[in-house]
Amino acid sequence: MVQPRLKSKTLTSALATFFLFFLLLWRCVLSDNELVDYEAAYLKKLRKAIFPAPSNWFTATNMCDWSRVICTDGVNGRTVVDINLSSMSLNGTLPSGLNNALLNLKTLDLGNNSLTGPLPSFAGLSLLQELHLELNNFTSVPHGCFQGLKSLQQFSFTSNTNLEPWTFPADLTDSIELRILDLGATNLAGSLPDTFDSFPDLQILELSDNNLTGLLPKSLAKLLKLRSLYLNDQKLSGKIEFLSSMTQLKYVWLQGNAFEGPIPDLSNCTNLAELYLDNNRLTGAVPPSLINLSYLEEVFLANNSLQGPMPAFNKNVDTIILEGNGFCLKHPGPCDYRVTTLLQVAEAFGYPFQLARTWRGNDPCDRWSFITCDIQGKIRTVNLTNLNLTGTISPAFGNLSDLRELHLSGNNLSGSIPESLTTLSQLKILDVSNNNLSGIIPTFSSSITLNTTNNHGLVDRSSPPKASPPHPSTPPPSPTNRARLTASRTTPLWIKLGAGAAGSVVGIIVIFGVIVFNRKKPLDLEKGNVPTRCLLDKEEENGMVMKMTLVSLWCIQPNPLDRPSMGKVIDMLEGSLESIPYPPKPVLFSPERLVSQYSDISYSNEHETSSTTTEEIDLEKGLM
Known part of the structure; x- marks a missing residue:
C-alpha cells in the first residue's frame, strides 16, 4: 500500500516542476517581444500627443507590432530603432523626453506633417543616423538640441517657416559623419560659424531662403566632397573664390545675395551642371573656364555688373540668362581696345563694384565714371582718388598712350609703380600718394609732376645711402670740451x-x-x-x-x-x-x-x- 502513494507523490511533484518551468519559459518569450518600460512609456505619450495616430496603435497590444515602428533585439528586451510617420497629416506637439527614452533610435522621420511647438531635444542619441523633420510647423529649437549626434548622416529640417529666429546650430559639430544638411527656409539668422571643416564628408548643403548675413566662413572651402550648394536668396556678401576648391560641385545656387568680385576659375569643377549666380553684384569678365565646361546645362548670370565680351557658351547649355549686365556688346565679340585696357586696370584692383556699375558698354567716354576724354574720344584723365581701392597698379595703364593725368592717391594700393608708366609720352601728372606702395620709383621725365608721398616702402633711385646707426656699444658724448x-x-x-x-x-x-x-x-x-x-x-x-x-x-x-x-x-x-x-x-x-x-x-x-x-x-x- 505504501508504494503506490510514493509513486503518486513523485508524479505530482514532477508535474508541478514542469508547470513552473513552462510559466518561466512563457514569461521569457513574452518579455522578448515587449519593449522595455521607458520606451513603451514614451510611445504611449507620443500616441496621445499626435493625431490622427495610426489606427493599429490603439489595437495592437505589442508596441513592436505598431505600424511604422521597427524594433530589434536589445540587451534588456526589444528596443525601437526606426519610427517613420512621414506624410500622415499629423498634428500636435512632440512630447519631451525623447532623447532619454529612445536611446537606440537610428531613424526618425516625421517629415511633411503639420506638427507644431518646440522640438524635443535629441541630444545624446549617439546611434541616430537619419533625422527628418522637414515641412512642419515647429516653432522653436532648444539650445543644445543636436549635441552628441555622433552617427548622424542626414538631417533635413527645411521648410519650417514658423520657427523663431535662430542661429546655425554649433552643436552639430559633433556630427562628423554628416553627409546631407538641409536647413533651408527655417528662419536662420546671423552669420555662419567657421566650423564647416567639422563635416569632411558633407555632400549636400542646403541653407537657402533664410536671413543669413555677412561673409562666408573660410572653412566652407574645405568641403571638398560637396556636390550641391544652395545658399540663395538671403543677405550673404563677399567674394565667391571658394568655389574653385570644390571640385565635385554639380549644383550651385547662390542667386539673390550681395556677392561681389569676379567669377572665379572653375576649370576644376568639371561636373558642374547648374550655376545660378543671378541678382548679385558680380563684376569682371565671364572666365573662359566657365564657358568651356563640358557638362554645364543651366547658367543664370542676369542682373549683375559683369563686363567685357558677352560669353559664347557651348551648345550643350540648355538655359542661358545673361540680361542686366554691362557687357561691351550685345553679342559675342571683342571689345574696344580702350575697354579691354581699363578692364585690365580694374582686374588689378579686384574688379571693384564702384567702377563696374558705370564701366559698362563699349565706349569709355560715354558716362564712365572717373574717366575724362577729349572731343576726339582720347582718354586724357583717369581720376581714382579716395575710392578705397585695393590691389596693385596695373601695367596696362601704359597702354593708354593719350593719358595726361593719372590720379590714384588716397587708396590702399600695394606693390610697385609699373615701369610702363614711364612710356606715356603725354603724361603730365602722376599722383600715387597716400597708398602702401613699395619698391624703386621709376625714372620719369622731368616734365612730369610726380607725387609719391606717404608711401613708406617707396625708394627714390636718386636718394643718398643712409648712414648706419651708432653701434650700441658707442659711449655717449663726453661733457668735456673734447670732440x-x-x-x-x-x-x-x-x-x-x-x-x-x-x-x-x-x-x-x-x-x-x-x-x-x-x-x-x-x-x-x-x-x-x-x-x-x-x-x-x-x-x-x-x-x-x-x-x-x-x-x-x-x-x-x-x-x-x-x-x-x-x-x-x-x-x-x-x-x-x-x-x-x-x-x-x-x-x-x-x-x-x-x-x-x-x-x-x-x-x-x-x-x-x-x-x-x-x-x-x-x-x-x-x-x-
Whole structure:
C-alpha cells in the first residue's frame, strides 16, 4: 500500500516542476517581444500627443507590432530603432523626453506633417543616423538640441517657416559623419560659424531662403566632397573664390545675395551642371573656364555688373540668362581696345563694384565714371582718388598712350609703380600718394609732376645711402670740451668727416648736399685744397665732397656775419664748384692735422665689416 502513494507523490511533484518551468519559459518569450518600460512609456505619450495616430496603435497590444515602428533585439528586451510617420497629416506637439527614452533610435522621420511647438531635444542619441523633420510647423529649437549626434548622416529640417529666429546650430559639430544638411527656409539668422571643416564628408548643403548675413566662413572651402550648394536668396556678401576648391560641385545656387568680385576659375569643377549666380553684384569678365565646361546645362548670370565680351557658351547649355549686365556688346565679340585696357586696370584692383556699375558698354567716354576724354574720344584723365581701392597698379595703364593725368592717391594700393608708366609720352601728372606702395620709383621725365608721398616702402633711385646707426656699444658724448671723431667702414667717410668736424649744422648741410648733388651733375674737382685721405675714388663724389667741405667751413666761421644763410647755402650747393670762394681758415681748421689723425682709418667698398677708429682732439690745447 505504501508504494503506490510514493509513486503518486513523485508524479505530482514532477508535474508541478514542469508547470513552473513552462510559466518561466512563457514569461521569457513574452518579455522578448515587449519593449522595455521607458520606451513603451514614451510611445504611449507620443500616441496621445499626435493625431490622427495610426489606427493599429490603439489595437495592437505589442508596441513592436505598431505600424511604422521597427524594433530589434536589445540587451534588456526589444528596443525601437526606426519610427517613420512621414506624410500622415499629423498634428500636435512632440512630447519631451525623447532623447532619454529612445536611446537606440537610428531613424526618425516625421517629415511633411503639420506638427507644431518646440522640438524635443535629441541630444545624446549617439546611434541616430537619419533625422527628418522637414515641412512642419515647429516653432522653436532648444539650445543644445543636436549635441552628441555622433552617427548622424542626414538631417533635413527645411521648410519650417514658423520657427523663431535662430542661429546655425554649433552643436552639430559633433556630427562628423554628416553627409546631407538641409536647413533651408527655417528662419536662420546671423552669420555662419567657421566650423564647416567639422563635416569632411558633407555632400549636400542646403541653407537657402533664410536671413543669413555677412561673409562666408573660410572653412566652407574645405568641403571638398560637396556636390550641391544652395545658399540663395538671403543677405550673404563677399567674394565667391571658394568655389574653385570644390571640385565635385554639380549644383550651385547662390542667386539673390550681395556677392561681389569676379567669377572665379572653375576649370576644376568639371561636373558642374547648374550655376545660378543671378541678382548679385558680380563684376569682371565671364572666365573662359566657365564657358568651356563640358557638362554645364543651366547658367543664370542676369542682373549683375559683369563686363567685357558677352560669353559664347557651348551648345550643350540648355538655359542661358545673361540680361542686366554691362557687357561691351550685345553679342559675342571683342571689345574696344580702350575697354579691354581699363578692364585690365580694374582686374588689378579686384574688379571693384564702384567702377563696374558705370564701366559698362563699349565706349569709355560715354558716362564712365572717373574717366575724362577729349572731343576726339582720347582718354586724357583717369581720376581714382579716395575710392578705397585695393590691389596693385596695373601695367596696362601704359597702354593708354593719350593719358595726361593719372590720379590714384588716397587708396590702399600695394606693390610697385609699373615701369610702363614711364612710356606715356603725354603724361603730365602722376599722383600715387597716400597708398602702401613699395619698391624703386621709376625714372620719369622731368616734365612730369610726380607725387609719391606717404608711401613708406617707396625708394627714390636718386636718394643718398643712409648712414648706419651708432653701434650700441658707442659711449655717449663726453661733457668735456673734447670732440670724438668716429669712422666706420659701414658709413661713407665723407659723412663722418662732415658730421664730426662741424657738428649738427654741418651734418644737415651734408645731407642736403647729397640730395642736391644727386640731382645735378658736379663739375670738375678743384685739386689740392682738401686732405687727400678724405677723398673717395669716384670723380663725382670728390666734387661733392669739395663743395660740401667749403660750404661747411663757411658755416662754422667764428664771426656770425660771415656765415651764409640757408638760402645762400642752397645756392652754393646747387651752383658750380668754382663759384664757391675759399673761406678764411677758422681756428679749428688744419688740413695737416686732420690728415695725420685719420692716417689709421681705411675704407673699402668691398668689405662691410664694421671697424671703428676713434681719435680725440683736445680743444683746450688748440690746433695749428
